[in-house]
Amino acid sequence: MRVTGNVSTILAIKGSAYWWVSPEDTVYQAITLMNEKNIGAVLVMQEGRLVGIMSERDYTRKVVLKGRSSRDTRVREIMADSPITVGPQQTVDGCLHIMTEQRVRHLPVVEEGRVLGVISIGDLVNWVISAQSAAIDHLEGYISGRYPG
Numbered sequence: 263m264r265v266t267g268n269v270s271t272i273l274a275i276k277g278s279a280y281w282w283v284s285p286e287d288t289v290y291q292a293i294t295l296m297n298e299k300n301i302g303a304v305l306v307m308q309e310g311r312l313v314g315i316m317s318e319r320d321y322t323r324k325v326v327l328k329g330r331s332s333r334d335t336r337v338r339e340i341m342a343d344s345p346i347t348v349g350p351q352q353t354v355d356g357c358l359h360i361m362t363e364q365r366v367r368h369l370p371v372v373e374e375g376r377v378l379g380v381i382s383i384g385d386l387v388n389w390v391i392s393a394q395s396a397a398i399d400h401l402e403g404y405i406s407g408r409y410p411g
Contacts, residue, residue: 269357269371269381270350272389278379280370282307285314285338289325292316292337303368305377306341312370312377314341319367347372348381354389357381 282305283292292304296318306314316337324340325332347370348357357369361383371378 267354267389268350269348269352269354269369272354272381272385273350273371273379276379276385278371280305280377280380283316283337284308285336285341287337288333289316289321289335289337289340290332293321293332302382303380305345305370305380306337307377311375312345312347312372314338314343315345315368315370316341317368345370349373350378354386358386358390361386 281295281299281301283295285306285308296302296304303315303317305312306316314337320340320342321332324330325335346360346364346366348360350371350373352371360369361367367383369381371381
């Protein structure tokens with residue numbers, strides 16, 4: 263089943279709020295924010311523009327496993343400094359392919375250099391589940407005669 267829809271529709275439903283830190287913030291500050299907001303990644307912004315993204319994966323692999331201190335390590339030292347982004351018209355299918363191929367769980371949505379929000383793998387899974395439920399309901403209605411043939 264091909265999933266229809268695009269990023270702008272998902273943002274319209276879920277909201278466009280996103281959370282960010284500075285490259286000079288400590289990893290501890292970033293992890294604290296992620297914990298407070300119950301999110302798995304945080305954007306890294308400098309002077310109003312996106313310069314990176316830091317995820318729980320970055321923290322575990324580049325701080326914890328290397329025995330570094332999150333209070334002494336700056337976000338700039340562990341962030342992905344070339345985040346993969348999508349535009350608001352990117353399709354859900356396209357996002358799923360990007361996330362699978364690039365092994366990322368969060369995609370900043372950017373248009374003309376401005377961040378519009380963030381799409382997570384969870385957002386896309388929820389969209390797919392909703393689309394499949396609607397298709398099943400429609401098919402059941404057709405089979406049961408609720409819809410004219």
